Amino acid sequence: xxxxxxxxxxxxxxxxxxxxxxxxxxxxxxxxxxxxxxxxxxxxxxxxxxxxxxxxxxxxxxxxxxxxxxxxxxxxxxxxxxxxxxxxxxxxxxxxxxxxxxxxxxxxxx
Amino acid sequence: xxxxxxxxxxxxxxxxxxxxxxxxxxxxxxxxxxxxxxxxxxxxxxxxxxxxxxxxxxxxxxxxxxxxxxxxxxxxxxxxxxxxxxxxxxxxxxxxxxxxxxxxxxxxxxxxxxxxx
Numbered sequence: 699x700x701x702x703x704x705x706x707x708x709x710x711x712x713x714x715x716x717x718x719x720x721x722x723x724x725x726x727x728x729x730x731x732x733x734x735x736x737x738x739x740x741x742x743x744x745x746x747x748x749x750x751x752x753x754x755x756x757x758x759x760x761x762x763x764x765x766x767x768x769x770x771x772x773x774x775x776x777x778x779x780x781x782x783x784x785x786x787x788x789x790x791x792x793x794x795x796x797x798x799x800x801x802x803x804x805x806x807x808x
Numbered sequence: 809x810x811x812x813x814x815x816x817x818x819x820x821x822x823x824x825x826x827x828x829x830x831x832x833x834x835x836x837x838x839x840x841x842x843x844x845x846x847x848x849x850x851x852x853x854x855x856x857x858x859x860x861x862x863x864x865x866x867x868x869x870x871x872x873x874x875x876x877x878x879x880x881x882x883x884x885x886x887x888x889x890x891x892x893x894x895x896x897x898x899x900x901x902x903x904x905x906x907x908x909x910x911x912x913x914x915x916x917x918x919x920x921x922x923x924x925x
Contacts, residue, residue: 730912732913732914734916739921740918740919741901741916741917741918741919742852742901742916743916744913744914744915744916747912747913786851786852790912793857793865794840794842794857794905794912794914795842795854795857796842796854796903796914797854798851798852799851800850800851801851
């Protein structure tokens, strides 16, 4: 079992719809979780971090964390074609290391 | 704030030569820097963790004599790929922690695309 798992996609949604990205992790002791967006040929950029159970909202993005289920998700409301990218879920381990999932490719169709 | 730069952005070299990549934190002091490698259509793989003034900690399977890491100051870390071969061609990305607001967040540099002929 991979330490951080994501559906590789591609996930295709129409413009204006809600895109839902999911991630599960295996280390029950994990405390810090991150979502990064990566455009093709570019490095990752941080979208959100989440540390507590529940929802965290930032603009069109909402991160959800359920530690009991070892599950993290990212919702993108009113999806735009510019949101088309690969979304990486990352879990922080001891020593500050980030373990990344394989990423989910999102395509938003105009 | 929390800007990380890398230089060069692209490099092409001949097999057997060495290549140095610089990673700088521009507006904060980076207590820790990380080096990743990413092959096409794959996720980021951590290569090593470096703290200023101490030896880097390499991940399992990463050759420390091939990938030399120096973290001489709180704003600069370098990765030298020695005796590069075509299989070392990849996208190398550094990140740094220690920015204002959170020591927990890693801020990524723009990456260096290495092509070994």
